Amino acid sequence: MKINRISLYNFSSFEGLNEFDFSVEEDGKNIILIGGKNGAGKTSLFSAIKIALYGPLAFGYVGINPHYIAKIKDCINSRAFQTKKVEASVQIDISILVEREIKQYEITREWDYSGQKLIENYYVTTEGRTLSEQELSYFQNYLQSLVPPDLFEFFFFDGEEVGSLFSTRSYNTYVRNAVYVLCGLDVYEIIRKYTRSYAGKASTEDEAKILREYEKIKNSVEAAEKAKENSVIEIENLQRELDQTETDLIELETAFKNAGGLTERTRKKLAQEFEAAERVKAENSAKIKIFVEDLMPFYIVRGFNERVAKQLEIEEKGEIYSYVQKQLNARDIQNAFTGVIPEGFADALIKLLLEKLKPEGLSEDAVPLYDLSKEETNRVNAMISSISGFDAPGMVDIVRQKQKAADQTTEINRTLKNAITDEDATQYIGKENELLLKKDKLKQKLYEKSAELEQLKTRLSEREVVRERTWQQVKDVAQNKHVYELSAGLSAMMDILLDNKTVEIRRKLEQLIVGNLRKIYRKNNLITHIEIDEDFQFNLYQDASYSAGELAYLLENLGKTEFAVLIGKHGMETLSEIYNADSVNILQRSLLFHPSDQFELYKNIDLNRLSKGERQIFILALYWAIIELSGRDIPFVIDTPYARIDANHRKEISEKFFPNISKQVVILSTDEEINEEFYGIIKPYIAREYLLINEEDQNRTTIMNHYFFEVEE
Amino acid sequence: MGYGPFTWEARQLILTMLIETQRKMGYELISVEELKAIDEIWDAELDLSRRTLVELYEKLTGEKLPWYQYKEPLIDAETVMELEELAEANEVPFDLVRNVILSVYQNKNYSNQRIMKEAVEKLLNQQWLHDDILKEIEDENK
Numbered sequence: 103m104k105i106n107r108i109s110l111y112n113f114s115s116f117e118g119l120n121e122f123d124f125s126v127e128e129d130g131k132n133i134i135l136i137g138g139k140n141g142a143g144k145t146s147l148f149s150a151i152k153i154a155l156y157g158p159l160a161f162g163y164v165g166i167n168p169h170y171i172a173k174i175k176d177c178i179n180s181r182a183f184q185t186k187k188v189e190a191s192v193q194i195d196i197s198i199l200v201e202r203e204i205k206q207y208e209i210t211r212e213w214d215y216s217g218q219k220l221i222e223n224y225y226v227t228t229e230g231r232t233l234s235e236q237e238l239s240y241f242q243n244y245l246q247s248l249v250p251p252d253l254f255e256f257f258f259f260d261g262e263e264v265g266s267l268f269s270t271r272s273y274n275t276y277v278r279n280a281v282y283v284l285c286g287l288d289v290y291e292i293i294r295k296y297t298r299s300y301a302g303k304a305s306t307e308d309e310a311k312i313l314r315e316y317e318k319i320k321n322s323v324e325a326a327e328k329a330k331e332n333s334v335i336e337i338e339n340l341q342r343e344l345d346q347t348e349t350d351l352i353e354l355e356t357a358f359k360n361a362g363g364l365t366e367r368t369r370k371k372l373a374q375e376f377e378a379a380e381r382v383k384a385e386n387s388a389k390i391k392i393f394v395e396d397l398m399p400f401y402i403v404r405g406f407n408e409r410v411a412k413q414l415e416i417e418e419k420g421e422i423y424s425y426v427q428k429q430l431n432a433r434d435i436q437n438a439f440t441g442v443i444p445e446g447f448a449d450a451l452i453k454l455l456l457e458k459l460k461p462e463g464l465s466e467d468a469v470p471l472y473d474l475s476k477e478e479t480n481r482v483n484a485m486i487s488s489i490s491g492f493d494a495p496g497m498v499d500i501v502r503q504k505q506k507a508a509d510q511t512t513e514i515n516r517t518l519k520n521a522i523t524d525e526d527a528t529q530y531i532g533k534e535n536e537l538l539l540k541k542d543k544l545k546q547k548l549y550e551k552s553a554e555l556e557q558l559k560t561r562l563s564e565r566e567v568v569r570e571r572t573w574q575q576v577k578d579v580a581q582n583k584h585v586y587e588l589s590a591g592l593s594a595m596m597d598i599l600l601d602n603k604t605v606e607i608r609r610k611l612e613q614l615i616v617g618n619l620r621k622i623y624r625k626n627n628l629i630t631h632i633e634i635d636e637d638f639q640f641n642l643y644q645d646a647s648y649s650a651g652e653l654a655y656l657l658e659n660l661g662k663t664e665f666a667v668l669i670g671k672h673g674m675e676t677l678s679e680i681y682n683a684d685s686v687n688i689l690q691r692s693l694l695f696h697p698s699d700q701f702e703l704y705k706n707i708d709l710n711r712l713s714k715g716e717r718q719i720f721i722l723a724l725y726w727a728i729i730e731l732s733g734r735d736i737p738f739v740i741d742t743p744y745a746r747i748d749a750n751h752r753k754e755i756s757e758k759f760f761p762n763i764s765k766q767v768v769i770l771s772t773d774e775e776i777n778e779e780f781y782g783i784i785k786p787y788i789a790r791e792y793l794l795i796n797e798e799d800q801n802r803t804t805i806m807n808h809y810f811f812e813v814e815e
Numbered sequence: 816m817g818y819g820p821f822t823w824e825a826r827q828l829i830l831t832m833l834i835e836t837q838r839k840m841g842y843e844l845i846s847v848e849e850l851k852a853i854d855e856i857w858d859a860e861l862d863l864s865r866r867t868l869v870e871l872y873e874k875l876t877g878e879k880l881p882w883y884q885y886k887e888p889l890i891d892a893e894t895v896m897e898l899e900e901l902a903e904a905n906e907v908p909f910d911l912v913r914n915v916i917l918s919v920y921q922n923k924n925y926s927n928q929r930i931m932k933e934a935v936e937k938l939l940n941q942q943w944l945h946d947d948i949l950k951e952i953e954d955e956n957k
Contacts (some may be wrong), residue, residue, distance in 0.1 A: 107920070122932060199887075203882060234951065243923075247923070286889075286890070289916055289919050289923065290916075290919050292919050292923055292931070293915055293916065293919055296919075296932060297935075299933075300936070300939065333935075437862070441896065475890075576952065577949050580945070580948055580949060580952045581945045581948070581949065584944070584945050584948045585940060587906075588907055588911065588944065589939060591902075591905035591906055591907035592905070592907055592911075592912065594905050595898070595901040595902060595905050595907060595912070598901055599894075599898065602897065607819045637878055720942065793882060
């Protein structure tokens with residue numbers, strides 16, 4: 103992470119908008135130096151960075167609360183309160199390596215104090231968009247994982263306050279948590295915590311109980327299944343018997359028929375058929391008789407019909423013609439109309455009339471052939487009309503039907519004649535009745551059994567549902583148990599891993615701190631060896647020479663526990679190895695036995711016995727070691743860097759600590775701390791420098807783009 | 816056996832073949848953007864080293880992907896080996912260990928701890944983890 107820019111608006115003594123460019127290049131110039139005398143606004147700038155990044159957490163609060171509000175209110179520039187709208191803000195622009203890219207984030211905290219109420223508006227933008235609430239929460243936590251709250255003071259280093267770190271009893275937890283997070287061990291710790299707490303939803307007792315339950319329902323399902331199977335077999339048997347009975351019935355009937363037996367039904371049917379055929383025979387015979395006796399002779403000679411009819415017509419009309427011919431006299435007519443009609447008119451008229459009346463085909467000398475009376479003519483014409491209207495195919499059909507009916511009656515008579523005797527038929531009927539009764543009984547039984555089977559099926563499926571449910575429970579319990587086992591396995595793994603890791607980390611940390619101390623500590627023999635125990639308690643040692651005799655007295659006087667602390671693990675191991683002593687008693691005897699043996703070992707020094715300056719140097723070495731260990735790329739911001747450091751060590755810190763501790767180091771210093779001499783030392787590493795000036799009468803900070811001094815480069 | 820997502824090894828093999836084919840053809844079969852998307856998925860689901868894809872690409876093409884230098888291992892190779900050994904000793908499938916680590920890593924920054932807890936719980940209850948145990952129970956009891 104790098105801080106690129108910070109701007110303050112009406113923040114503390116920074117009236118209006120004030121901006122600092124903090125960007126550093128990868129050219130070895132890693133220091134942003136900000137100078138200022140006491141009260142110039144250094145600490146305000148330091149606070150602004152912390153507040154911008156962490157909000158309430160910068161003061162150790164989890165969320166916005168009245169204490170935080172009060173602190174922020176104190177941070178708002180006093181002149182801002184003289185305006186209508188009281189507004190202030192801090193904005194910080196940072197770069198973070200996220201996954202596979204370096205991303206820029208702009209974090210803004212704006213405050214609006216109106217009506218004696220402070221409202222904080224917090225938002226973060228990246229790539230031109232504002233993070234959503236969910237993203238914001240994630241981002242905030244991600245930022246905290248980059249610089250864990252436990253490590254605030256590591257990176258936001260207040261020289262005046264940090265020395266008190268080791269005066270608290272819980273410093274070990276604090277260092278441990280910081281190291282865990284920075285070295286990524288927190289993931290394993292979280293896994294350990296969760297897998298431990300996942301402890302068995304399923305106890306063995308539950309498992310046994312549910313298994314018993316399952317066994318019970320399983321047996322009950324099996325019983326129901328058996329009952330169902332039996333019922334199915336029974337039904338199958340009944341069905342088979344029924345089928346057999348029906349077959350028997352059909353066979354009986356066939357045999358009876360083949361033996362010429364007639365069933366009652368057949369008899370009845372035959373009788374009906376016989377009767378119907380007889381009826382057809384009688385009706386049709388009558389029709390045929392009428393035809394034969396009446397119409398048939400004329401029908402045979404029907405070819406003459408036309409000629410006879412014609413002749414009758416000529417004769418009828420010829421009679422009228424003859425009569426008119428006889429009655430008409432031309433003379434009479436001529437006389438009756440003398441003068442009116444011309445001579446010869448009557449003859450012409452008579453001729454015309456007779457021509458009109460003469461029937462076609464009548465010769466003048468013809469004599470009537472039939473000479474029938476009017477009535478007779480009518481009868482002949484009626485006969486002719488009957489003949490031409492006669493339905494010949496219909497009559498043929500009638501004749502055929504009659505023949506068919508006659509054949510049918512003959513056949514029925516034959517069948518009845520051939521039928522077996524009544525005695526045999528009775529026997530047959532008795533047997534048939536017996537089978538029919540059996541069939542009915544079987545059907546009834548089958549019906550009852552089928553109903554029973556349905557019940558059995560329902561019962562079975564109900565039990566199966568319960569069994570499946572119980573089985574699911576069995577599986578769930580087994581799975582839960584397995585989950586528990588896996589959790590326990592994971593937890594055990596994490597235990598071992600964390601143990602191994604912390605052993606390694608403690609060892610590395612020990613070495614790194616000692617190495618760093620050597621770089622920045624002038625008294626090279628102050629702390630030459632460090633032992634960090636499992637709880638991250640630090641034991642510091644310096645070189646010490648002992649004779650075996652002295653060690654024997656120390657052991658006797660201090661007791662073995664205190665003795666072990668005094669010379670440390672390293673000392674104990676060295677002695678045990680030399681004397682091949684696997685117990686303290688053996689060791690004591692060996693020491694007494696060789697009182698003049700000389701040893702270069704370590705002597706424990708109490709952390710609290712160090713001067714404040716020494717303690718701060720130790721802490722700087724520790725922080726440096728932690729940062730090196732974590733491999734994190736995090737800015738290091740330090741306020742009053744030399745507050746507790748004596749003049750002797752300031753040079754070492756300037757030379758070795760600041761150029762190396764981080765790729766971005768922000769130092770807020772007075773001209774007495776980074777003075778001309780030290781400024782000269784760090785000058786090659788300075789990327790940017792600023793000077794804060796606060797005119798006392800105005801209480802307003804002005805920013806200059808240079809430090810207190812100028813150095814010839 | 817059965818269907819499901821490709822295994823970690825299969826995914827690497829498929830990508831290797833694809834990049835090799837691309838190299839032989841001299842025709843773009845997969846874009847850098849797509850490789851980036853795959854890298855994101857691998858980081859989220861499979862790759863504790865976080866460097867498998869970028870290094871695979873470099874090995875096959877001799878070129879470094881643009882984000883090559885920014886990929887830091889989530890867990891160093893040595894620790895991964897230690898985890899593998901511990902997983903075997905404690906009879907925990909390594910896939911589960913990996914998934915839990917990746918899940919916690921992705922969720923640890925949420926203030927709402929339930930998100931992480933539920934994610935871990937879900938992983939512990941994945942069906943494939945319990946198939947053998949359940950089959951055993953089934954063989955014994957059903």
